């Protein structure tokens with residue numbers, strides 16, 4: 040390249056030689072060993088109840104419901120009520136365009152996309168298998184978990200907490216494969232959202248919206264009588280070609296116009312760049328609240344898909360598949376083969392998704408970066424301005440990562456970092472070494488902010504340290520310096536030095552600091568002493584702990600496996616991670 044001829048590149052910081060190459064696929068022997076979770080539990084008060092209870096309770100409730108509905112229908116008043124509200128509101132306008140081809144296509148795509156979205160969503164959840172309402176994620180305050188209680192009396196990192204899923208359930212099922220699951224989740228979600236927007240436009244451009252949008256209060260009594268009729272196993276007359284009954288209308292409406300947008304919004308609100316940007320909304324609907332609502336919305340989708348799937352079969356498979364897979368209103372066999380074909384396509388995708396992801400992990404990462412990298416790039420420019428107050432500081436702050444274990448680092452700890460030197464070099468006018476007291480002599484900045492770990496937990500702490508912009512002013516990066524590389528004293532989980540790359544504009548942000556204090560005390564070794572980065576619009580893994588050196592570079596392709604950081608190289612994360 041022309042510019043590399045012009046400028047003489049300074050040699051890399053010596054620590055760069057500790058970086059390691061990485062596999063382009065998941066090699067299980069290099070990966071975190073598997074660890075089983077437990078059957079999901081929900082906390083009610085102080086008791087943890089296994090969700091397996093839903094099976095007998097649900098079955099008993101179903102039997103009771105059938106018996107109750109059947110006896111209800113004996114009453115003449117109920118019969119009159121059903122006659123008045125037979126299932127479809129009298130005033131509901133009918134749809135004249137049947138099931139057009141675009142609706143069939145969108146329905147199929149939706150089915151295919153949902154398979155990926157749901158499975159990768161569960162995979163993402165398995166990386167921190169606990170749900171909370173409060174942003175600090177203190178162990179014991181969860182309302183849902185499929186992991187044992189957090190062990191006491193030992194360091195239990197968030198990686199220790201992640202669990203393995205079966206490969207048919209999660210994508211790719213492997214423990215701590217959140218990086219890959221997220222690429223799928225976000226890329227397919229982008230397609231799903233495009234499909235959804237096209238669906239909104241098309242249903243309102245035609246008369247199809249009338250199927251889904253209830254126009255009178257009559258939808259409620261009609262939904263009730265539909266439920267009674269279904270539950271009594273004496274189904275109402277089906278008019279799906281032109282009009283949906285009250286129950287269909289309500290459940291479809293909730294799915295399309297409530298659950299889908301709620302899922303998208305609460306998904307985005309789990310991102311540091313977005314949550315920190317939303318002011319009061321980001322505080323009230325903090326990351327854990329958003330994550331819990333995201334999960335509840337997901338549960339609605341799963342229940343809806345189950346119920347919807349069952350109804351397709353029990354209310355007339357041939358007629359239903361003729362509607363949705365062939366667009367005809369008759370009793371021929373035309374739709375069924377296409378339905379079977381569609382199921383086979385989804386089944387095939389289901390079958391290959393996990394093995395493909397394990398084998399072609401780097402490809403999944405690259406494709407994901409291509410699909411949604413631009414959205415992440417845009418989000419990086421959002422100004423993360425959310426600061427909290429002392430009373431928001433979390434009583435518990437999950438630790439994460441692999442601790443340094445070199446003799447060099449131990450010696451530094453033993454003499455309380457007296458001989459610690461932070462090297463700052465690379466493409467800068469004045470490379471420098473800072474002693475710990477040099478750094479402390481610079482103006483100190485304090486901030487109370489939320490930490491967003493990619494795995495799902497969050498925590499609030501007060502950080503104190505040196506603003507990166509002041510370091511930049513001292514060393515003066517050259518005009519062609521585009522990234523700052525942070526090298527750590529520690530190795531990553533699979534060996535090789537831990538490092539991470541940041542866009543230089545993020546280094547000038549007023550909340551980007553090299554923290555040496557946490558909650559008013561020196562940062563502990565567990566949390567990154569002597570120095571750890573705070574960069575408030577990125578996910579936690581980008582905030583390197585135990586910083587040994589900072590280097591400014593034009594490009595990072597030559598570092599490690601070239602992906603822009605240790606987790607990017609080894610765990611297939613993206614180097615821009617504001618979402």
Ligand SMILES: Nc1nc2c(c(=O)[nH]1)N[C@H]1C(S)=C(S)[C@@H](COP(=O)(O)O)O[C@H]1N2
Nearest residue numbers: 437438439440441492527566579580582584
């Ligand atoms: N050197 C180094 N820095 C690291 C890590 C690591 O493994 N090594 N883990 C990262 C991750 S994934 C997170 S969430 C945060 C955790 O910081 P904490 O231990 O203070 O919570 O540190 C980040 N910095």
Ligand SMILES: [Mo]
Nearest residue numbers: 492493579580
């Ligand atoms: Mo993390």
